[in-house]
Amino acid sequence: MTDAAxxxxxxxxxxxxxRRVRGLIVQAVLLAAxxxxxxGLVRHVMSEQGASGFSFLNTTAGFxxxxxxxxxxxxxTYGRVLLVGLLNTLLVAVLGIVFATILxxxxxxxxxxxxxxxxxxxxxxxxxxxxVPLLLQIFFWYFAVxxxxxxxxxxxxxxxxxxxxxxxxxxPRPEAAPEFVWVGAAxxxxxxxxxxxxxxxxxxxxxxxxxxxxLPAASALVVLPPLLVGALTGxxxxxxxxxxxxxxxxxxxxxxxxxxxxxxxxxxxxxxxxAEAVRAGISGVAGGQREAALAxxxxxxxxxxxxxxxxxxxxxxxxxxxxxxxxxxxxxLAVAIAYPDLVxxxxxxxxxxxxxxxxxxxxxxxxxxxLSLITSALMNWYNARIALTER
Amino acid sequence: xxxxxxARPVERFRPLEWLRENLFSSPLNGALTIVALVIIYWLVxxxxxxxxxxxxxxxxxxxxxxxxxxxxxxxxITNRIxxxxxxxxxxxxxxxxxxxxxxxxxxxxxxxxPRLPRKMLVAVxxxxxxxxxxxxxxxxxxxxxxxxxxxxxGLLLTMVVAVTGILLSLPLGILLALGRRSDLxxxxxxxxxxxxxxxxxxLVTVLFMASxxxxxxxxxGVTVDKLLRALIAVALFNSAYMAEVVRGGLQAxxxxxxxxxxxxxxxxxxxxxxxxxxxxxRLAIPNIVSTFIGIFKDTTLVSIIGxxxxxxxxxxxxxxxxxxxPSTAFTGYLFAAAVxxxxxxxxxxxxxxxxxxxxxxxxR
Numbered sequence: 001m002t003d004a005a006x007x008x009x010x011x012x013x014x015x016x017x018x019r020r021v022r023g024l025i026v027q028a029v030l031l032a033a034x035x036x037x038x039x040g041l042v043r044h045v046m047s048e049q050g051a052s053g054f055s056f057l058n059t060t061a062g063f064x065x066x067x068x069x070x071x072x073x074x075x076x077t078y079g080r081v082l083l084v085g086l087l088n089t090l091l092v093a094v095l096g097i098v099f100a101t102i103l104x105x106x107x108x109x110x111x112x113x114x115x116x117x118x119x120x121x122x123x124x125x126x127x128x129x130x131x132v133p134l135l136l137q138i139f140f141w142y143f144a145v146x147x148x149x150x151x152x153x154x155x156x157x158x159x160x161x162x163x164x165x166x167x168x169x170x171x172p173r174p175e176a177a178p179e180f181v182w183v184g185a186a187x188x189x190x191x192x193x194x195x196x197x198x199x200x201x202x203x204x205x206x207x208x209x210x211x212x213x214x215l216p217a218a219s220a221l222v223v224l225p226p227l228l229v230g231a232l233t234g235x236x237x238x239x240x241x242x243x244x245x246x247x248x249x250x251x252x253x254x255x256x257x258x259x260x261x262x263x264x265x266x267x268x269x270x271x272x273x274x275a276e277a278v279r280a281g282i283s284g285v286a287g288g289q290r291e292a293a294l295a296x297x298x299x300x301x302x303x304x305x306x307x308x309x310x311x312x313x314x315x316x317x318x319x320x321x322x323x324x325x326x327x328x329x330x331x332x333l334a335v336a337i338a339y340p341d342l343v344x345x346x347x348x349x350x351x352x353x354x355x356x357x358x359x360x361x362x363x364x365x366x367x368x369x370x371l372s373l374i375t376s377a378l379m380n381w382y383n384a385r386i387a388l389t390e391r
Numbered sequence: 392x393x394x395x396x397x398a399r400p401v402e403r404f405r406p407l408e409w410l411r412e413n414l415f416s417s418p419l420n421g422a423l424t425i426v427a428l429v430i431i432y433w434l435v436x437x438x439x440x441x442x443x444x445x446x447x448x449x450x451x452x453x454x455x456x457x458x459x460x461x462x463x464x465x466x467x468i469t470n471r472i473x474x475x476x477x478x479x480x481x482x483x484x485x486x487x488x489x490x491x492x493x494x495x496x497x498x499x500x501x502x503x504x505p506r507l508p509r510k511m512l513v514a515v516x517x518x519x520x521x522x523x524x525x526x527x528x529x530x531x532x533x534x535x536x537x538x539x540x541x542x543x544x545g546l547l548l549t550m551v552v553a554v555t556g557i558l559l560s561l562p563l564g565i566l567l568a569l570g571r572r573s574d575l576x577x578x579x580x581x582x583x584x585x586x587x588x589x590x591x592x593x594l595v596t597v598l599f600m601a602s603x604x605x606x607x608x609x610x611x612g613v614t615v616d617k618l619l620r621a622l623i624a625v626a627l628f629n630s631a632y633m634a635e636v637v638r639g640g641l642q643a644x645x646x647x648x649x650x651x652x653x654x655x656x657x658x659x660x661x662x663x664x665x666x667x668x669x670x671x672x673r674l675a676i677p678n679i680v681s682t683f684i685g686i687f688k689d690t691t692l693v694s695i696i697g698x699x700x701x702x703x704x705x706x707x708x709x710x711x712x713x714x715x716x717p718s719t720a721f722t723g724y725l726f727a728a729a730v731x732x733x734x735x736x737x738x739x740x741x742x743x744x745x746x747x748x749x750x751x752x753x754x755r
Contacts, residue, residue: 115416115424121427131684131731131732133731134688143709144721333692351599358604361603
């Protein structure tokens with residue numbers, strides 16, 4: 001290239017040194033390589049599994065699943081297994097995201113506390129838990145803590161009708177009568193009303209400068225209508241209480257130890273990353289912003305709520321998104337403690353029983369890919385909403 | 392202040408004042424301090440009592456650890472330390488992993504300690520010659536007895552997965568990052584799809600795919616070693632994450648650098664290897680190290696597809712009836728956590744240090 005005889009762009013450049021031709025060759029070679037790899041896969045699939053396809057999803061699965069959010073029995077199909085697994089994955093992901101966010105924000109803010117001890121405690125939490133593999137933490141909570149609890153007959157009974165033993169946590173299960181729909185409807189109406197009230201109060205404040213404390217009225221709107229409708233319909237909600245019968249509990253709602261271990265470990269671990277994002281976001285807000293807010297006469301609480309948090313959120317949301325995605329993907333570690341998630345019962349049990357490796361793994365990966373895309377789309381939408389609006 | 396430097400009051404450490412300012416500046420702060428003290432007391436005292444004061448240090452089986460109020464069962468670790476470090480690697484051949492590891496440590500120390508000369512040469516040796524030497528030492532051949540990969544385990548296997556993952560994912564990631572910024576549409580689209588695919592799926596499913604599906608990609612009649620399949624999966628998976636980290640670095644390099652390189656008549660590879668990448672990688676070092684830490688922690692996932700890495704071998708030990716006691720699992724997990732923590736924490740400290748060094752250069 002540095003050869004003086006062939007200066008770039010000169011008419012004497014031989015064709016094999018032209019950027020355009022080289023680009024075309026590189027692209028053709030890459031396409032050929034991709035096609036070769038895919039052809040190899042297709043050929044193997046064709047030759048080894050003549051009756052390949054997705055029809056196995058309609059075959060009876062024949063195994064039981066310890067936790068299912070939709071009706072499921074041994075006579076259900078593999079397609080149903082996929083649905084049960086997906087819902088169980090979503091359950092863990094949603095619970096984990098909620099707890100990790102709460103814990104992460106608390107610890108991230110705590111790291112910036114003016115209290116030396118609190119700050120050091122929060123920093124130690126992050127350094128300690130972030131540097132230990134998640135799988136190890138899941139094993140710890142599941143095998144060392146939850147499975148080591150006493151059996152049902154020696155259950156802990158911290159509050160009335162709640163029992164903790166090595167088979168899980170037993171709590172009363174709410175059982176709704178058909179009329180309960182009306183209570184739910186009343187609650188929804190109350191929530192919509194509360195939002196409307198907030199909007200009205202904001203519009204009026206911006207027009208007239210008059211303040212309206214929305215909190216009491218909004219809470220009343222959310223709480224009172226369902227209570228009223230409940231009273232009218234005769235409180236259509238009853239509870240089934242767990243009771244010890246023989247060697248185990250019957251009735252009530254059991255939260256299986258696999259779910260608890262997974263949610264605790266996932267939220268404790270992901271919280272360390274969220275805490276770091278929160279800390280970076282808050283310390284990223286320029287000090288002058290705080291000084292200006294205080295100079296304008298805002299209280300410390302108003303300064304945080306109106307000046308610091310909105311600006312910090314812009315920096316926090318992108319890393320927060322990737323942590324939510326990581327948590328969802330990490331929930332697949334469920335397979336190690338046999339929590340019945342998508343990987344465990346579909347990519348594990350279903351794959352081994354049906355032998356449709358390619359289809360099962362393709363479906364599983366497709367589901368996770370879609371979950372990732374949906375989550376990042378939602379978070380991108382939120383991010384665009386809070387992004388800095390410039391002229 | 393700057394005008395009268397001698398007037399600056401001498402700062403002296405006054406414990407009471409420090410306590411008041413940092414721990415009891417307001418009633419709320421005082422309450423927080425007390426809550427924090429209670430939490431620390433709850434966590435630290437029982438842990439120390441369990442792990443050290445009441446711990447069992449000697450013994451040959453579970454009987455030693457079954458005593459009333461007995462703490463950690465350290466004989467569970469000390470009696471099985473060979474297994475935990477090397478897995479089922481032949482007893483007489485253990486000098487080979489030790490030598491491999493010693494070479495690795497020497498190389499890393501050379502690269503990280505300042506003032507040692509010829510870092511470039513050492514880096515090239517570590518990336519090219521070292522893997523070959525390590526492979527020959529560990530698997531055998533050339534006069535050494537052959538140790539099949541199925542016998543590898545413990546910390547040895549963890550290190551093998553982590554180091555190959557790190558060594559392979561970095562160059563692959565750089566290529567993918569360059570591909571994602573390429574002018575050639577096929578290269579760019581292929582890179583984007585490759586990166587987004589691996590980043591969208593969990594590592595567990597990738598490892599499942601490696602154990603079930605990689606044989607389908609290979610030519611007929613060729614069987615690929617089970618460990619090699621897992622290593623390829625780990626490398627491909629992490630190369631996508633590495634690509635995004637490198638891309639961040641590439642984006643941070645000023646545009647004028649590329650233009651200057653082109654103006655000097657440098658071609659694509661010359662301008663990238665001589666001008667752009669050295670700056671981009673330097674900027675990306677903290678994030679690259681974070682990815683290394685992630686790879687190191689993720690090695691534990693190979694235990695899910697049936698390997699006995701450090702965590703896998705300890706996990707299988709906890710269900711050994713010879714050692715079953717209430718504190719066996721706790722002891723095993725504490726030990727494994729400590730090992731992982733030491734590795735990851737030192738890497739993250741190094742990354743912080745590099746960040747400071749790089750920032751100092753920028754601020755000049």
